[in-house]
Amino acid sequence: MNKSLFLSAFKTTAPVLFGYIPMGMAFGILFNELGFHWLYATLMSTVIYAGAGQFMAVGLLANHAGFMEVAITTLLLNSRHLFYGISLINKFxxxxLRKFYLIFGLTDETYSLLTGTIAPEDKEQTDFYLLITALNHSYWVIGSTLGAILGANMSFNTTGLGFTLPALFTVLAIEQYKSVRESWPFVMASVVAFLSIWVFSRDNMLLMSILLSIIALLFLRLKQKPTEASQQESV
Structure with missing residues (x-):
């Protein structure tokens, strides 16, 4: 693994760095309010590493939720990763051992980078993916640790930090568009998102928007097959 590959991966993950550090700090501060030692925030971010799931866990722990409630809620929240994994089978x-860590470290932001970025060299593709995953993981752990330590010693107003994650997704969507150079996937995603918000509750909106997107993509794929077959026959 050479220095240029690391620098390339760091440059690729820079938008995630500026999103994960403040978001991780927000989690660390909130987690500290539960009364746990700051090391537990670091351990949770290292071993569990699920941003939205960790924020949800803060609320569940604060309300003394049971094991089954935590397990089912976490499964529903992170069920979208099933679809992420299917689309990355050929990449992993x-x-x-490397595959295990790539699967473990697959977050929304990492998925966006892995699907929208090409490795500098094909032979170093796996190393590049590992670096992206490991760097994003380290950003989250560092942010969580800093937030927990600072939260244990100071008082913070976290108003406005919640907008960091939507802003990060906006930047990643722009990077995806630069890579794909096609507008229809983003138009379709926008339509599906607005439809899901309008028809379904906010609790189910994410999962239903993913399902609708898959249905739409399958429909487009089935529609393309007859066209491809007719083109081959004409040739």
Missing amino acids: KSHW
Whole structure:
């Protein structure tokens, strides 16, 4: 693994760095309010590493939720990763230890980078993916640790930090568009998102928007097959 590959991965993950540090700090501050030692915030971000899930866990722990409630809620919240994994089967063909970490470290932001970025060299593709995943993971752990330590020693007003994650997704969407150079996926995603907000509750909006997107993509794929077949026959 050379220095240029690391610098390329760091440059690719820079938008996530500026999103994960403040968001991780917000989590650390909120987690500290539960009365736990700051090391538990670091441990949770290292071992669990699920941004939205960790924020949800703060509320569940504060309300003394039971094990089954935590397990079911977390499963529903992170069910979208099932669809992420299916689309990355062909990319994750490395040694099983590397594959395990790539699967473990697959967040929304990491998924966006892995699907929208091409490795500098094909032979270093796995190393590039590992660096992106590890760097994003480290940003979250650092942010969580800083927030927990500062929260244990100071008082903070976290108003406005909640907008950091939507802003990060906006930047990643722009980067995806620069990579794909096609507008229809983003138009379709916008339509599906607004439809999901209008028809379904906010609690189910994310999962339903993913399902609607898959249905729309399958429909477009089935529609393209007859066209491709007719083109091959004409040739």
